[in-house]
Amino acid sequence: xxxxxxxxxxxxxRIGKKQIALLxxxxxxxxxxxxxxxxxxxxLREVKPLCQQVEVDAMGNVLATRIGSGQNKARVMIAAHMxxxxxxxxxNDGDGLYGFSIVGGxxxxxxxxxxxxxxxxxIPGVIGAKAIHLTTPEERKTALKLEQLRIDLGPDGSGKVRxxxxxxxxxxxxxxxxxxxxxxxxxxxxxxxxIELLRGAPENIDLLxxxxxxxxxxxxxxxxxxxxxxxxxxxxxxxTPANDLPAYDDDDGENTRYNTxxxxxxxxxxxxxxxxxxxxxxxxxxxxxxxxxxxxxxxxPNPGGTDAGAIHKTRSGVPSISVSVPQRxxxxxxxxxxxxxxxxxxxxxxxxxxxxxxxxxxxxEA
Amino acid sequence: MTKTPxxxxxxxxxLALIKKLVExxxxxGQESLIRAAVAEEIKDYADEIRTDALGNLIARVGxxxxxxLRVMVSAHIDEIGLMVTHVxxxxxxxxxxxxxxxxxxxxxxxxxxxxxxxxxxGCERLEPNTAPTLEKLFIxxxxxxxxxxxxxxxxxxxxxxxxxxxxxxxxxxxMDDRISAAVAIQAIRALKDxxxxVFxxxxxxxxxxxxxxxxxxxxxxxxxxLAVDVTRTGDTPRTIKMEVALDKGPAIKVRDSxxxxxxxxxxxxxxAAKASKIPYQLExxxxxxxxxRAIQLAHAGxxxxxxxxxxxxxxxPSEMVSYADVENAVKLLVRLxxxxxxxx
Numbered sequence: 229x230x231x232x233x234x235x236x237x238x239x240x241x242r243i244g245k246k247q248i249a250l251l252x253x254x255x256x257x258x259x260x261x262x263x264x265x266x267x268x269x270x271x272l273r274e275v276k277p278l279c280q281q282v283e284v285d286a287m288g289n290v291l292a293t294r295i296g297s298g299q300n301k302a303r304v305m306i307a308a309h310m311x312x313x314x315x316x317x318x319x320n321d322g323d324g325l326y327g328f329s330i331v332g333g334x335x336x337x338x339x340x341x342x343x344x345x346x347x348x349x350x351i352p353g354v355i356g357a358k359a360i361h362l363t364t365p366e367e368r369k370t371a372l373k374l375e376q377l378r379i380d381l382g383p384d385g386s387g388k389v390r391x392x393x394x395x396x397x398x399x400x401x402x403x404x405x406x407x408x409x410x411x412x413x414x415x416x417x418x419x420x421x422x423i424e425l426l427r428g429a430p431e432n433i434d435l436l437x438x439x440x441x442x443x444x445x446x447x448x449x450x451x452x453x454x455x456x457x458x459x460x461x462x463x464x465x466x467x468t469p470a471n472d473l474p475a476y477d478d479d480d481g482e483n484t485r486y487n488t489x490x491x492x493x494x495x496x497x498x499x500x501x502x503x504x505x506x507x508x509x510x511x512x513x514x515x516x517x518x519x520x521x522x523x524x525x526x527x528x529p530n531p532g533g534t535d536a537g538a539i540h541k542t543r544s545g546v547p548s549i550s551v552s553v554p555q556r557x558x559x560x561x562x563x564x565x566x567x568x569x570x571x572x573x574x575x576x577x578x579x580x581x582x583x584x585x586x587x588x589x590x591x592x593e594a
Numbered sequence: 595m596t597k598t599p600x601x602x603x604x605x606x607x608x609l610a611l612i613k614k615l616v617e618x619x620x621x622x623g624q625e626s627l628i629r630a631a632v633a634e635e636i637k638d639y640a641d642e643i644r645t646d647a648l649g650n651l652i653a654r655v656g657x658x659x660x661x662x663l664r665v666m667v668s669a670h671i672d673e674i675g676l677m678v679t680h681v682x683x684x685x686x687x688x689x690x691x692x693x694x695x696x697x698x699x700x701x702x703x704x705x706x707x708x709x710x711x712x713x714x715x716g717c718e719r720l721e722p723n724t725a726p727t728l729e730k731l732f733i734x735x736x737x738x739x740x741x742x743x744x745x746x747x748x749x750x751x752x753x754x755x756x757x758x759x760x761x762x763x764x765x766x767x768x769m770d771d772r773i774s775a776a777v778a779i780q781a782i783r784a785l786k787d788x789x790x791x792v793f794x795x796x797x798x799x800x801x802x803x804x805x806x807x808x809x810x811x812x813x814x815x816x817x818x819x820l821a822v823d824v825t826r827t828g829d830t831p832r833t834i835k836m837e838v839a840l841d842k843g844p845a846i847k848v849r850d851s852x853x854x855x856x857x858x859x860x861x862x863x864x865x866a867a868k869a870s871k872i873p874y875q876l877e878x879x880x881x882x883x884x885x886x887r888a889i890q891l892a893h894a895g896x897x898x899x900x901x902x903x904x905x906x907x908x909x910x911p912s913e914m915v916s917y918a919d920v921e922n923a924v925k926l927l928v929r930l931x932x933x934x935x936x937x938x
Contacts, residue, residue, distance in 0.1 A: 460647075482682060482683065484679075484680045484682060484688050485679070485680070485729075486680075498677070498747075498748035499623065499677055499690075499692070499748070504622060504623030504692075504799060504802060504805075505623075507623070507624075510748075526746075526747045526748045528679045528680060528690075528747060529677045529678075529679050529690050529747070529748060530679070530690065540648065540805070541805055541808050541809060542809075543809065543812050543813075544646055544647055544809050544810075544812050544813035545646055545647035545648035545650075545806075545809030545810075545812075545813070546647060547647055547648070589647070
C-alpha cells in the first residue's frame with residue numbers, strides 16, 4: 229500500500245467521551261506489577277473484536293496481532309505496559325494494620341496520609357501517621373520511613389486481605405477542564421492509546437500489540453513478548469514525567485531540567501537510560517509531526533527507561549523508539565495530563581503508522 | 595626492562611590506520627561514520643560483510659573446515675560522548691553523558707557534533723574545593739542566543755582531540771576501543787588458512803551497556819567468542835593497584851566485574867602466547883566490562899574470553915597505549931584464529 233494513501237477518519241483519532249470513559253476504567257483498576265489481572269481483563273475485552281490473534285503469554289502479557297493486507301508489510305511491535313507502581317502487603321500486625329513494601333519506584337516521602345485500596349476487592353484503607361497535634365517541630369523536619377508506616381484497613385478489612393496482596397492509591401480519575409487527574413496514568417494512557425491504534429490500524433503493517441506486565445520492576449514482560457513476536461520495529465508507548473513548573477529554588481529561575489512540558493505535545497525519545505533511539509525512526513516521527521501539523525517535543529535525554537530498552541536488545545536486534553504523553557506528578561497518588569497532549573500523541577502515532585514504509589530501515593543506517 | 599619499541603621500525607600503514615580510526619567521530623548510537631571507515635578497510639579481505647538491525651558491522655572471514663568452529667571476535671566501534679539536554683536563552687547547551695564520562699576531564703575540552711558544529715566545555719563557578727558534576731557544565735558553541743545555537747536537544751557530540759604519536763606510546767581520545775578495531779582489522783588482513791569461520795564484529799553501543807554485542811552474538815551464534823578491548827593499568831603514580839602495565843604485552847583477561855572468562859579460553863590464549871613467544875599479561879580488572887560478557891550469555895551460553903590492550907587514562911581525552919602491545923595483540927589474535935581450538 230502506498231505510504232501516501234489518504235487516511236480514513238479512523239486514522240485521525242480524537243479523544244472523546246468514549247476514550248475518557250475507557251481511560252477512567254483503566255486508571256481506576258488496580259494492576260500493580262505482577263498482578264495485572266484487572267487491566268488484562270479490560271484489555272482482552274477491548275482487543276478481541278479488533279484482532280485476528282489474541283493470546284496471553286506465560287508471564288501474562290496480552291499479545292494482540294492485527295494483520296494488515298498489503299505487500300512487504302513491516303512487523304511493528306507496539307508495547308504499552310499494563311502494570312503500575314504500588315505496594316505489597318508484607319506483614320500482618322493484627323487489628324487491620326499491615327506493613328508493606330513498595331513495588332516499582334515511589335518516593336517514600338509521598339506516602340503519608342494517602343487513601344489506598346488493597347487487593348482485587350479494592351478494600352479501602354489509609355497510610356496513616358501521627359497527627360500534627362502530637363508531633364514535635366523536630367519530628368516534622370524528617371520524612372517518615374517506610375518501616376514506620378502501616379496500611380490501616382480497620383477491623384472490617386483485615387479478614388479480606390493477606391500478605392502478598394497488592395495495594396495502590398485510591399484516586400479516581402477526574403476531568404479538570406483541559407486536564408485529567410488520575411493515578412496510574414503511567415501507563416494506562418499507553419494502554420488506552422494502543423487500544424485506539426488497534427481500532428484504526430492501517431493495512432500496510434502487521435501491528436503486534438503487546439500489553440506488557442512488570443515494566444515498572446525492570447521491563448520484564450516486554451523482554452519475553454519481544455522474543456516471542458520477533459518484530460522488525462519496536463515502539464514503546466508510555467507516559468513520562470513533566471517537571472515543567474518554574475524552578476522555585478533556582479536563582480535565575482530558568483528550569484533547565486524539565487524532562488518534558490505539558491501542552492507541548494507527544495514526547496519523542498532520543499535517549500534514556502535503557503535505549504538509544506533509532507535515528508531513522510526518530511526522523512520518521514518528527515517528519516510525520518511536522519507534515520501533519522502535530523506539535524511534538526523531544527524528551528530531554530535523561531535516565532529512566534521504557535519497554536523499548538528490552539525490545540531493542542531482543543534476538544538479533546530491533547530498531548526501537550519510545551513516544552510518551554507528558555505527565556506531571558508521575559508515580560504519585562495523582563498525576564496530571566492535558567487531554568490535548570494525549571490526543572496529539574495518539575494522532576502522531578496513528579499518522580506515523582499510516583505512513584510507515586517498510587523501506588524505512590534500508591539502507592541500514594542505525 | 596623491556597626494549598623501547600621506538601627504536602624498532604614501526605609499521606607506518608598501521609599508524610595511519612590507527613590515526614584514521616581514532617579521529618573518526620562515533621559516540622554510541624552514532625556509529626555510521628566509523629562503521630563506514632572500518633568497512634572500507636576490510637572490504638577486500640572479508641568474505642561477507644553485513645550490518646545488522648542495531649548497526650553492528652559483521653564481517654565473515656573463511657568457512658568452517660574440519661576441526662573448525664564458528665568464532666566471534668568483537669571490538670566495539672562506539673566511543674563515549676555527550677548529548678544535549680537543553681539550550682538556554684543565551685545559547686549555552688547543557689548535556690548528559692553517553693557512557694562513562696568524567697566531569698573532571700570535560701572542563702576546557704573541545705567537542706565536535708555530528709552536524710559539524712564545534713564547541714568548548716565550560717563550567718559554572720564552583721564552591722571552593724568541590725568537584726564539578728556534569729550538571730555544572732555546559733557547551734559553548736559561540737552562539738549568542740538559543741535561536742542562534744546550531745545544536746538542539748538530542749544532538750550528539752564526541753570529544754575532539756588529534757591523534758598523538760609519542761613513539762613507544764600512542765595517545766588518542768578513543769583508543770577505547772578503536773585500537774581494538776585496528777587490531778581486528780589487521781587480523782582480518784593477516785588471517786590465512788584458518789580452519790574456522792570467523793565473524794569479526796565491530797559492535798555498537800558497548801559504552802552504554804554492551805547492547806550491540808548482545809544482539810550480534812545472538813545473530814552470529816558462535817561456538818567460542820573473544821572480545822578485544824582496552825583494560826586499565828596500575829603503572830602510573832598513585833593509581834589503582836593492578837598488575838597490568840604498558841609495554842608488557844597484550845593482557846589475557848581472567849576476570850572483570852561483569853565477566854569471568856572461561857578458564858579453558860584463558861588456557862588456550864596463554865598456551866598460544868607461550869608457543870609463539872608473544873609477551874602477555876594476565877588481567878584481573880576490579881571494575882568494568884566488555885563485549886565478552888554479552889557473548890558469554892548469548893543463547894545457551896558461549897565459552898568466551900577477552901584479549902585486552904593495556905591503556906592508561908581510559909575515558910579521558912588522552913588514552914594511551916603501547917605500540918609494541920598493539921603489534922603483539924595482532925600477532926596473538928592471528929595465532930589464536932589460525933589453529934584448531936581445543937578447549938580443555
